[in-house]
Amino acid sequence: MEHIPEINIEELLETHRFLQATFNGIRDQIMVVDSDYRIKEVNESFVKRLGKPRHEIVGKYCYRLLHDMDKPCDMPNHPCPVQETLKTGKFCEVLHTHLEGREASYYRVTTYPVLDDQGAVTHVIEIARDITRRKKAEDQVYSMQRLASLGELAAGVAHELNNPVGIILGFANLLMGKTEPGSKEYEMVKIIERQGLNCKRIVESLLSFASRYPEKIEYSADVNVNLERMIFIVENILVSKKISLERNLAEDLPKVRGDPGHLQQVFMNLITNAVAAMEGGGVLTISTRLNEPDDRVKILFSDTGHGIKKEHRDRIFDPFFTTREVGEGSGLGLSVSYGIVTRYGGTITFETLVEEEDRERKGTTFTVSLPVVPSESKPR
Ligand SMILES: Nc1ncnc2c1ncn2[C@@H]1O[C@H](COP(=O)(O)OP(=O)(O)O)[C@@H](O)[C@H]1O
Numbered sequence: 001m002e003h004i005p006e007i008n009i010e011e012l013l014e015t016h017r018f019l020q021a022t023f024n025g026i027r028d029q030i031m032v033v034d035s036d037y038r039i040k041e042v043n044e045s046f047v048k049r050l051g052k053p054r055h056e057i058v059g060k061y062c063y064r065l066l067h068d069m070d071k072p073c074d075m076p077n078h079p080c081p082v083q084e085t086l087k088t089g090k091f092c093e094v095l096h097t098h099l100e101g102r103e104a105s106y107y108r109v110t111t112y113p114v115l116d117d118q119g120a121v122t123h124v125i126e127i128a129r130d131i132t133r134r135k136k137a138e139d140q141v142y143s144m145q146r147l148a149s150l151g152e153l154a155a156g157v158a159h160e161l162n163n164p165v166g167i168i169l170g171f172a173n174l175l176m177g178k179t180e181p182g183s184k185e186y187e188m189v190k191i192i193e194r195q196g197l198n199c200k201r202i203v204e205s206l207l208s209f210a211s212r213y214p215e216k217i218e219y220s221a222d223v224n225v226n227l228e229r230m231i232f233i234v235e236n237i238l239v240s241k242k243i244s245l246e247r248n249l250a251e252d253l254p255k256v257r258g259d260p261g262h263l264q265q266v267f268m269n270l271i272t273n274a275v276a277a278m279e280g281g282g283v284l285t286i287s288t289r290l291n292e293p294d295d296r297v298k299i300l301f302s303d304t305g306h307g308i309k310k311e312h313r314d315r316i317f318d319p320f321f322t323t324r325e326v327g328e329g330s331g332l333g334l335s336v337s338y339g340i341v342t343r344y345g346g347t348i349t350f351e352t353l354v355e356e357e358d359r360e361r362k363g364t365t366f367t368v369s370l371p372v373v374p375s376e377s378k379p380r
């Protein structure tokens with residue numbers, strides 16, 4: 001009689017339990033589908049993310065369950081890696097973006113084939129991992145690196161232009177001395193000088209963005225005094241544009257690092273931008289306060305204007321980026337302000353909402369944060 005090996009049911013069950021626990025122990029979301037896109041198996045993470053009981057998942061077509069489609073998905077922006085692996089028999093990886101309200105989340109989706117003895121694909125394993133936090137951190141680093149390399153480029157161009165512009169201005173000056181004031185030639189040289197000075201200003205702005213001026217740490221400035229000076233200059237313009245001003249200036253602020261002239265320039269740039277965003281009038285709120293935990297003074301410029309569109313948000317600090325009509329904006333205001341503020345160890349950030357996002361709260365707030373100058377009287 002043939003000997004039938006004894007099957008140890010206990011051992012098999014134990015192996016099954018172990019594999020099941022391993023499968024469910026994985027935090028990534030795993031789904032196994034057959035060659036007809038029917039879901040064979042999912043792990044607990046997957047069930048949790050879907051928020052449906054298991055029996056409503058297993059046995060269903062993945063395209064119907066996940067994307068509410070009648071046939072395998074065919075979305076140009078959302079490539080299906082399962083399809084790809086079924087076709088090629090190879091592993092495939094894609095990045096999927098999901099929008100939930102205003103928040104985006106990112107998934108890295110990888111698929112692997114399960115092959116039979118003949119090498120045909122019988123099943124596909126799909127593994128999805130939530131990489132939102134890592135992606136956001138990477139984006140932030142990328143944006144800082146991008147501004148830094150733009151700074152390198154800007155500084156290079158500015159240095160190259162510095163000499164020729166200086167020479168043009170020098171000769172214009174010389175010619176001016178040789179022509180009769182009021183004559184046609186004199187006026188022409190005047191134009192050369194004026195345009196030369198324009199170039200010089202742009203070059204200086206680029207250098208300022210690239211933080212290529214030597215850092216003068218000994219500078220210190222009184223934030224409120226310098227803000228008031230700028231407010232004094234724009235007050236009449238605000239009235240004529242139907243913009244009301246709210247001041248929220250904290251008293252007894254310590255001095256901050258920074259050359260007063262430079263800081264005035266930053267304040268003026270931010271105020272001008274806010275005014276430009278409120279075409280039909282609005283409210284400009286300027287606040288200052290001391291943030292004790294990190295010894296910084298925060299200066300907030302809040303407007304009720306049109307806000308900054310999503311597709312522009314990554315670029316507003318880039319030199320020459322502007323949404324204004326030709327001749328109306330240079331696109332240098334924010335990049336210069338960025339250069340100045342970071343030179344003194346500060347930061348400049350913004351929050352913004354456009355009408356489509358929130359009708360009631362649309363507008364933009366720029367926050368400048370500058371380190372306090374240590375006062376001499378402070379005990380060491
Ligand atoms: N407070 C604001 N509200 C809306 N958009 C703004 C605001 N500040 C800046 N922006 C946007 O950022 C762009 C760049 O600003 P900036 O560097 O000052 O250059 P410019 O003002 O010359 O365009 C502007 O063209 C505008 O689209």
Ligand SMILES: [Mg+2]
Binds near residue numbers: 273
């Ligand atoms: Mg501007």
